[in-house]
Amino acid sequence: MNILKQAKFFWTSIVLAIVFSVIMQFLITGGTLNQFYVNTLFFIGINIILATSLHLIIGITGQFSIGHAGFLAVGAYASAIMTMKLGLPFPVAILVGGLAAAVAGLIIGIPTLRLKGDYLAIATLGFGEIVRIVFLNIDYVGGASGMTVSHLTTWPWLVACVVLTVVVIANFTNSTHGRACISIRENEIAADAMGINTTFYKVTAFAIGAFFAGIAGALYAHNFYIIQPTNFGFLKSFDILIFVVLGGLGSMSGAVIAAILLTIISTYLSSYPEVRMVIYSLVLITMMLFRPQGLLGTREITSFFKAGKTAKGGVQHDDKKTVA
Amino acid sequence: MRKKKLAGVFMSFMVAAGVLAGCNSSASGDGEKGGKIKIGANLELSGGVASYGQSAKEGIELAIEEINKKGINGKKLELVTVDNKSDAAEATNGALKLATQDKVVAMIGAATSTNTLAQVQIAQDNKIPLITPTATNATITNKDGKVNDFVFRTCFIDPFQGTVAANFASNDLKVKSAAVLIDSSSDYSKGLAASFKKNFVANGGKIVKEEAYVAKDTDFRATLTNIKAANPEYIFVPGFYEEVGLIVKQAREIGLNVPIMGGDGWDSPNLVKIAGKDTLNNTFITNHYSSGDSDKKVQDFVAAFKAKYNGKSPDAFTALGYDTVYFLADAIKRAGSGDSEKIRKALEETDGLQLVSGNVKLDKNHDPIKAAVILEYKNGEQQFKTKINP
Amino acid sequence: MEVIQQLVNGISLGSIYALIALGYTMVYGIVKLINFAHGDIFMVGAFIGFYSITILDLGFFPALLISMVACAIFGVLIERIAYKPLRNATRIAALITAIGVSLFIEYGTIYARGAQPEAYPDGVVSLKSLELFGVKISGQSILILGTSLFLMILLQFIVHKTKIGKAMRAVSHDMDAAKLMGINVNNTISATFAIGSALAGAAGVIFGVYYTKIEPLMGIIPGLKAFVAAVLGGIGIIPGAMAGGLVLGVIESLVSAAGYSLWRDGVAFVVLILILIFRPAGLFGKNIREKV
Structure with missing residues (x-):
């Protein structure tokens, strides 16, 4: 009975998503939405992918990574090389971007995921910076002055990637493997004692997160005309981290909502250059002071419509220290 | 219970779309209305190279203030500024806002090459002239042997x-x-x-x-x-x-x-x-000029700048930002209207315009050609050595 | 000869990193917070020093003192307003707040005075340079190293020989137990922030004198480097921060000397990661086994 209900819910969501994207497609081609809004939507979509992919690493598996911009960079450069240097089609570039980032995730994850808490954070921060410096020194991709990329990201590709990311990560979270990851977040030693291969799951979650960040990188590179190492510094990693924490650690819908809200706020504020970052930082500080557990805590937005039930994605106590 | 996250995700997506759609109605007006000509500036006002963008902005604002005292063809310039956070993605977004939302007649591009390159295609697609004050990358004005007809620069790239x-x-x-x-x-x-x-x-x-x-x-x-x-x-x-x-x-x-x-x-x-x-x-x-130059143009600029900004001295970014506005204003004047295509043509035909950073004449790639001077620093003063023509 | 010259360059750079790293390490040791705003306090210190020298017409040492006092107050204010309410929240929440505070200080400064750089006046410290076996050591380098060493020794004295130092060590060891022993934890934490920020302020003035150019975003990179230095030496350990800073400075100089100046920051991070993997507690840290 319950299973039928779930299946129905799943397919309803998918249908809604398709209807929504088709309507948007008509609005875009019909010119009702001007380019600026379209671009903001693209930006939101990319940020959603980044937020959900980091959510898997930090929110679900509890591995404190602050080098996510490094994977974004790997994906962006790998895909740009595919289309600009090798002349391959865009879908191949997206896939290669994701795979390259996943490989980078494995290379980085295997040695560093032995570390815990702040030490892991520092190590990932370091790796993010190393990735940036490596690209800075490779003349093949333009070094410090960057690489120009054609505009190939289109609305259908974007929607497809966003839906794919959200579906895969949501399903992963609710699978056996996802539960294993959650158990690592809650207590790694206990999880180990229960026979869960913690290293395997940590690295897997890390690689999946990196894969989707790489896809976001491919979309990013082909949407903004140029990529440059300075676009992928640690401040970019912080931006992504902020989406996840502000939305509520362990809540995917929270991360998505935070990504949407913050992108809109940031875009809106760009017309007020003098006070833009001052307001942005104040929003950040106030939000954290008054709601340190994030917008949704560890709950999902759907749990608000179902009284009496709590989401499975996280613990039930908002104030419990679960991460780092 | 499974898959319930999805609904949340898409619902929030819808909400966002709704917010955006709601804003849509606010887009209005064309660039030339009520005696005003709207021009946009997309600069690095925060982020890593904020100092470049801010310097350029001060020069731009000074020039607009001066020009508006007299007006161009009886009209005034109105500046819309957006901040690109020293980030290419934000620069693209900002340029789109200026082009499609504010409907400016011309855009002043970013101070660095990357952030300008992120706007080039938008200027080309929307047929709005883009002038960068200080971006030096050769591919900005000329890509694969083809000139980007709507893109110009005020600075010099010639080797x-x-x-x-x-x-x-x-x-x-x-x-x-x-x-x-x-x-x-x-x-x-x-x-x-x-x-x-x-x-x-x-x-x-x-x-x-x-x-x-x-x-x-x-x-x-x-x-x-x-x-x-x-x-x-x-x-x-x-x-x-x-x-x-x-x-x-x-x-x-x-x-x-x-x-x-x-x-x-x-x-x-x-x-x-x-x-x-x-x-x-x-x-x-x-x-291209010597700021200790006795040239009246240079001296007037330095004096006006110091008066406006409490004795602060201008730098190269400021001077080029200032020149960019005059370069554009001259073209608008000759174009006779705020029509972007006419402005583009007028910009292309610029010849011998006297600016702070020298006389401007454009070559076929939309890059300015200029004479060079050699200056020596002696006790903190620039001293003129020689002048060499191209 | 050249190698010695490079070492001298590296030690001067490293002593600035070390001063900033000390503040990082103290704060981390006591509240386990990576205080990303620390680099920006360093920047504020540099500007306070600059204005004391140019507007109030003071010499190097008075300016240094003013900047240290002002930064101490500033640091305590930040702690009370932004970090204290979050002491029982998750540490990641506190980290995000720290990032927010950091952005606020940076862009607040830009809002107040613009983003253009400022230059420390010439001859604030007029010392002759020293010529030792063909190695040229500028008077300023010696002054920097001297001031840094003096402040570090002072800090060691405060932490190990005074009452407040004892309280700090107790709180950092076990906050709850310290509370039970009648230690005023809030005041101790504030004192830690005050001392750490004062050191950052001092580093700011020294940086200004040594490098001349200061700007509102100058704190980001040295802040990150100092953080690396703190981890290198073992975060939470004061002599570790000093050693980490100096080691980092020397490594950077040697990498540049080898002709790979563009890889300099990369090498610093590689060293960091190697240290973390093979000696996670840092050079001076003790590995504590996790108990179930």
């Missing part, structure tokens, strides 16, 4: 400065060996260095050491010690004053006393403040 510097080093300073220190994050720096090397070697000189740094570095002592070990008679540093000031200071500190030379990126009163008056002796720059 002419590098040639002039090389000839000056070989013929006037009579040096045989040189070291080159490049800002690897700037195409301007790379371009100047390349043409310097080519000409210096052709003159029979030898490049004994090549080193690089990245904008915003502060410690060059290790690199300079390396250069010192190679024993050059002369150092070519085509960079921007923020780093060059430190480079010259630290070079003198470790006892590297040979002549140092650079391009117009050096030109700023802050250079003297950072490096110190005495340390700057025995350094030379190539430039």
Whole structure:
């Protein structure tokens, strides 16, 4: 009975998503939405992918990574090389971007995921910076002055990637493997004692997160005309981290909502250059002071419509220290 | 319970779309309304290179204020500024906002090449002229041999400065060996260095050491010690004053006393403040004008700027930002209207316009051609050495 | 000869990193918070020093003192307003707040005075340079090293020989137990922030004198480097921060000297990661086994 209900819910969501994207497609081609809004939507979509992919690493598996911009960079450069240097089609570039980032995730994850808490954070921060410096020194991709990329990201590709990311990560979270990851977040030693291969799951979650960040990188590179190492510094990693924490650690819908809200706020504020970052930082500080557990805590937005039930994605106590 | 997250996700997506759709109605007006001509500026006002964008912005605002005293064809300029956070993605977004939301007749592009490149396609697609005050990457105005017809620049990319510097080093300073220190994050720096090397070697000189740094570095002592070990008679540093000031200071500190030379990126009163008056002796720059120039245009600009900004001195970014507005205003005047296509044509036909940074005439790639002067720093003052025509 | 010159360059740079790293390490040791705003306090210190020298017409040492006092107050204010309410929240929440505070200080400064750089006046410290076996050591380098060493010794004295130092060590060891022993934890934490921020302020003035150029975003990179230095030496350990800073400075100089100046920051991070993997507690840290 319950299973039928779930299946129905799943397919309803998918249908809604398709209807929504088709309507948007008509609005875009019909010119009702001007380019600026379209671009903001693209930006939101990319940020959603980044937020959900980091959510898997930090929110679900509890591995404190602050080098996510490094994977974004790997994906962006790998895909740009595919289309600009090798002349391959865009879908191949997206896939290669994701795979390259996943490989980078494995290379980085295997040695560093032995570390815990702040030490892991520092190590990932370091790796993010190393990735940036490596690209800075490779003349093949333009070094410090960057690489120009054609505009190939289109609305259908974007929607497809966003839906794919959200579906895969949501399903992963609710699978056996996802539960294993959650158990690592809650207590790694206990999880180990229960026979869960913690290293395997940590690295897997890390690689999946990196894969989707790489896809976001491919979309990013082909949407903004140029990529440059300075676009992928640690401040970019912080931006992504902020989406996840502000939305509520362990809540995917929270991360998505935070990504949407913050992108809109940031875009809106760009017309007020003098006070833009001052307001942005104040929003950040106030939000954290008054709601340190994030917008949704560890709950999902759907749990608000179902009284009496709590989401499975996280613990039930908002104030419990679960991460780092 | 499974898959419930999805609903949340898509619901929030819808909400966002709703918010955006709601805003849509606010888009209004064309660029020329009620006696005003709207122009946009998309600059680095926050983020890593905020100092460049802010300098340019001060020059732009001063020029607009001056122009609006008289008006162009009976109309006034109205400036819409957006901040691109020194980030290409934000620059694209900002340019789209200016083009489709604010419907400006022309855009002033970003101070750095990357952030300008992120806007080029938008200017081309929307047929709105884009002028960058200081972005030097060659592909901005000309891509794969094709000129981007709506894109212009006020600064100079021609490797002419590098040639002039090389000839000056070989013929006037009579040096045989040189070291080159490049800002690897700037195409301007790379371009100047390349043409310097080519000409210096052709003159029979030898490049004994090549080193690089990245904008915003502060410690060059290790690199300079390396250069010192190679024993050059002369150092070519085509960079921007923020780093060059430190480079010259630290070079003198470790006892590297040979002549140092650079391009117009050096030109700023802050250079003297950072490096110190005495340390700057025995350094030379190539430039398009001399700010100690008795030329009335230059003097008026410096005085007006100091009056508006409490005695602050303008730098190269400010001067080029200021010139960009005059360059644009002149074209709008000749175009006779706020029509973007006519403005584009007028910009292209600019010939011999007198600006602070020299006379502007565009070549076929929309890049300005200019004479160069060589200046020497003596006790913190620029002294005119020679003038060389292209 | 050249190598010694490079070492001297590296030690001067490293002593600035070390001063900033000390503040990082103290704060981390006591509240386990990576205080990303620390680099920006360093920047504020540099500007306070600059204005004391140019507007109030003071010399180096008075300016240094003013900047240290002002930064101490500033640091305590930040702690009380932004971090104290979050002491029982997740540490990641506190980290995000720290990032927010950091952005606020940076862009607040830009809002107040613009983003253009400022230059410390010449001759604030006029010392002759020293010529030792062909190695040129500028008077300023010696002054920097001297001031840094003095402040570090002072700090060691405060932490190990005074009452407040004892309280700090107790709180950092076990906050709850310290509370039970009658230690005023809030005041101790504030004192830690005050001392750490004062050191950052001092580093700011010293940086200004040594490098001349200061700007509102100058704190980001040295802040990150100092953080690396703190981890290198073992975060939470004071002599570790000093050693980490100096080691980092020397490594950077040597990498530049080898002609790889563009890889300099990369090498610093590689060293960091190697240390973390093979000696996770840092050079001076003790590995504590996790108990179930």
